[in-house]
Amino acid sequence: MSDNYNPNPFETAKTLAEALPFIQIYDRETVVIKYGGHAMGLEESAKKFAADVVLLKLVGIHPIVVHGGGPQISDMLTRAGVKSSFVDGLRVTDASTMEIAEMVLSGAVNKQLAHLITDAGEEADVRGVGLSGKDAKLFTVEKVHRTKMDPDSKIEQVVDLGYVGDPSKVDAQLVESLLSAEHDYVPVIAPIGVSSAGETFNINADTAAGALAGELKAKRFLLLTDVAGVLDENQELIREMDVERAKELITSGIASGGMIPKLETAIRAIESGVEAVVVLDGRQHHAILMELFTEHGCGTLIRAREA
Numbered sequence: 001m002s003d004n005y006n007p008n009p010f011e012t013a014k015t016l017a018e019a020l021p022f023i024q025i026y027d028r029e030t031v032v033i034k035y036g037g038h039a040m041g042l043e044e045s046a047k048k049f050a051a052d053v054v055l056l057k058l059v060g061i062h063p064i065v066v067h068g069g070g071p072q073i074s075d076m077l078t079r080a081g082v083k084s085s086f087v088d089g090l091r092v093t094d095a096s097t098m099e100i101a102e103m104v105l106s107g108a109v110n111k112q113l114a115h116l117i118t119d120a121g122e123e124a125d126v127r128g129v130g131l132s133g134k135d136a137k138l139f140t141v142e143k144v145h146r147t148k149m150d151p152d153s154k155i156e157q158v159v160d161l162g163y164v165g166d167p168s169k170v171d172a173q174l175v176e177s178l179l180s181a182e183h184d185y186v187p188v189i190a191p192i193g194v195s196s197a198g199e200t201f202n203i204n205a206d207t208a209a210g211a212l213a214g215e216l217k218a219k220r221f222l223l224l225t226d227v228a229g230v231l232d233e234n235q236e237l238i239r240e241m242d243v244e245r246a247k248e249l250i251t252s253g254i255a256s257g258g259m260i261p262k263l264e265t266a267i268r269a270i271e272s273g274v275e276a277v278v279v280l281d282g283r284q285h286h287a288i289l290m291e292l293f294t295e296h297g298c299g300t301l302i303r304a305r306e307a
Contacts (some may be wrong), residue, residue: 019293026292029219030179032274034209035113036068037226037282048285050116054126055289057186061177065117065128066189066212067107068205072103087146087159093202098163101202105131105190113186126184132192133167133208134200136174139193141165141201162170165193165201167208184260210265214272221274222291223262224282229300231260240301243267266302276303 026044031234033053040046054121056063077084077100085092093101117128133139144164145154178185183190191208193201206223213221230238230246233254238245249255255263259279266277280287290298 002035004085014064021297022293028062028218029221030062030064030213030216031056031220031292032064032066032209032213032216032218033222033225033288034065034066034068034206035282036070036205037224040067040069040109040113040282041071045283045285046113046116047120049282049288050113050128052064052286052288053117053119053122053186055126056292057121057126057184058124060291064179064187064189064212064216064218066112066191066209067105067109067113067207068191069105072109073104076100076104087148087161091164091202093162095163098200098202099119102132102200104190105202106123106130106134106192110188110190114186117186117188121184121186124184128188129178130188130190131174131198131287132155132190133277134192134194137169137171137194138174138189139191139203139208139211140169141193141195141203142168142169143195143201145186160206163199163201165203165260166196167193167203167211170211170216172212172215175216186305204261205266206262210233210274210277211272212270213274213277217273217275218269220292221266221269221277222288223266223277223279224287225262226281226283227279229279230255230263230302239296240303242303242305243270244305246302252298263302271302276301278302 017077055065078098082096087120114128114130142165144161144166146159146161173189178187190207191203193203228237232238248269250260250263262279269277278291278299280291287298
């Protein structure tokens with residue numbers, strides 16, 4: 001169905017009425033949204049996402065957006081003639097790569113997304129506020145250490161990822177102040193942090209968003225990605241599962257590749273106090289609205305235990 005489809009007024013009213021119970025469930029609740037993947041590089045998709053975020057704010061939800069920007073960083077590195085390498089999905093980040101990553105994430109991507117939210121919310125004065133994890137000590141990080149098995153010797157070797165960090169402390173005072181302000185602000189956060197020694201580090205956006213959601217005890221953490229959700233052994237979408245099932249998918253090898261760190265992030269977020277995490281397809285227009293405001297949702301919902 002195209003976006004040009006116009007239902008009759010009765011159908012529109014019926015859809016709004018059916019959304020009411022779900023709007024009430026999330027009223028004045030915090031929802032952290034990790035926005036990334038290739039969809040965010042498409043202007044029309046980004047505009048629709050921004051409009052959906054404004055809608056959440058106007059119905060009484062407190063949305064927070066933590067964004068990635070891997071494709072945009074890769075494009076800028078290519079233009080700068082800097083080659084990238086990856087270990088388990090994490091970019092090895094030397095000093096020059098870190099400089100470009102911060103410029104892209106905290107600069108171009110962050111400010112553009114904040115502007116799109118402000119533009120979409122202009123009539124109601126909803127404003128996107130672009131922040132970096134370096135602002136107001138939002139993300140204090142520790143350097144990430146990874147090991148990798150040598151295929152010949154079968155000995156684990158330590159891999160230096162450079163300026164890649166994980167949050168060791170999240171100070172969300174500034175974010176909470178924006179959410180409780182008189183004006184309708186939407187925090188838009190770039191996954192950059194600083195170490196206790198003052199060094200700047202790149203943070204995996206999923207990890208940053210999950211850490212913030214846990215600190216805020218968010219009602220929902222929506223993890224937008226480039227797949228429909230979590231798949232089972234038959235490659236069928238899992239609609240809902242608990243943390244134990246998520247752990248089994250990892251240990252059994254059913255979950256593989258980039259889905260493993262996403263599930264690990266979801267598990268940590270739930271264990272930190274997030275009510276539920278949803279892995280869903282950010283390429284699908286209005287995915288966050290379908291997840292929050294319809295009975296069956298969209299993607300895979302993960303909670304502490306089966307309801």
